[in-house]
Amino acid sequence: MPELPEVEVIRRGLASALTGRKIIRVVIQNRRLRLPLPRGRFKAWVEGRKVTSVGRRAKYLLITMESGARLVVHLGMSGRLAFVPEGAPRKDHDHVRFILDGGLELRFNDARRFGSVQVVTPERGDGAALFAGIGPEPFSRKFSAAYLLARTRGRKRPIKNLLMDGTVVAGIGNIYANEALFVAGIDPARLAGGLDRDGCRRLVRGCRQVLERAIACGGTTISDFVNSSGVAGSFQCELQVYGRDGEGCRSCGSLIRRRVLAGRATYSCPLCQR
Numbered sequence: 001m002p003e004l005p006e007v008e009v010i011r012r013g014l015a016s017a018l019t020g021r022k023i024i025r026v027v028i029q030n031r032r033l034r035l036p037l038p039r040g041r042f043k044a045w046v047e048g049r050k051v052t053s054v055g056r057r058a059k060y061l062l063i064t065m066e067s068g069a070r071l072v073v074h075l076g077m078s079g080r081l082a083f084v085p086e087g088a089p090r091k092d093h094d095h096v097r098f099i100l101d102g103g104l105e106l107r108f109n110d111a112r113r114f115g116s117v118q119v120v121t122p123e124r125g126d127g128a129a130l131f132a133g134i135g136p137e138p139f140s141r142k143f144s145a146a147y148l149l150a151r152t153r154g155r156k157r158p159i160k161n162l163l164m165d166g167t168v169v170a171g172i173g174n175i176y177a178n179e180a181l182f183v184a185g186i187d188p189a190r191l192a193g194g195l196d197r198d199g200c201r202r203l204v205r206g207c208r209q210v211l212e213r214a215i216a217c218g219g220t221t222i223s224d225f226v227n228s229s230g231v232a233g234s235f236q237c238e239l240q241v242y243g244r245d246g247e248g249c250r251s252c253g254s255l256i257r258r259r260v261l262a263g264r265a266t267y268s269c270p271l272c273q274r
């Protein structure tokens with residue numbers, strides 16, 4: 001499943017190739033995604049308009065049109081956005097085709113159909129509702145040691161579960177929660193409320209360090225992630241704990257152990273993480 005770094009890698013690819021281009025037509029091949037595709041809104045707000053910018057909030061891609069509307073794309077479990085030459089043969093699970101000027105198409109492909117493509121319009125202000133309740137971005141100043149300390153007081157859940165709660169911080173999924181806790185030297189099962197200010201500071205820094213490095217590596221490709229040009233990521237080669245149970249810790253040599261927390265595979269070093 002794409003997490004924040006993978007979505008950010010896609011965003012960067014789209015920003016350079018899509019900004020300033022016109023979306024001439026939107027062709028819907030399959031309306032049965034997680035949410036119905038807004039054919040009328042595509043016509044009214046997207047077709048014939050230029051893209052002015054490509055942003056991201058949590059794991060949503062925000063493609064802003066000169067009409068002021070935004071295409072809001074969520075990749076779900078298996079969604080992909082990729083550029084192909086106009087009229088290239090259709091692949092299985094190509095659900096939406098954005099026909100661009102300059103002989104290109106952007107295609108949304110999603111085998112498992114948990115993804116979605118929506119259009120939010122400025123007149124209705126419905127973007128705000130969509131993002132209400134999402135926590136601060138991990139790179140924002142709001143996600144600070146003081147903030148994390150406040151959010152963890154009195155919480156009896158394992159810190160890893162809290163880190164993966166999108167209302168606490170946006171976009172951190174299982175892989176990067178595991179990795180950030182290793183970098184911070186914190187046992188994933190430790191109760192959130194037991195973290196002190198220094199622990200919170202290390203964890204905020206750990207999240208940023210791991211996410212930054214993953215973005216620089218083009219994301220993590222465990223099964224099938226590729227960027228908008230079809231290139232896989234390489235951060236999987238740098239994973240310190242995720243998927244490494246039974247292998248030696250790269251720092252101290254102890255065997256990485258695997259547990260299950262809140263139903264999710266959890267990896268840690270028994271010596272480096274307390």
Ligand SMILES: [Zn+2]
Pocket residue numbers: 249250251252253254269270271272273
């Ligand atoms: Zn270790």
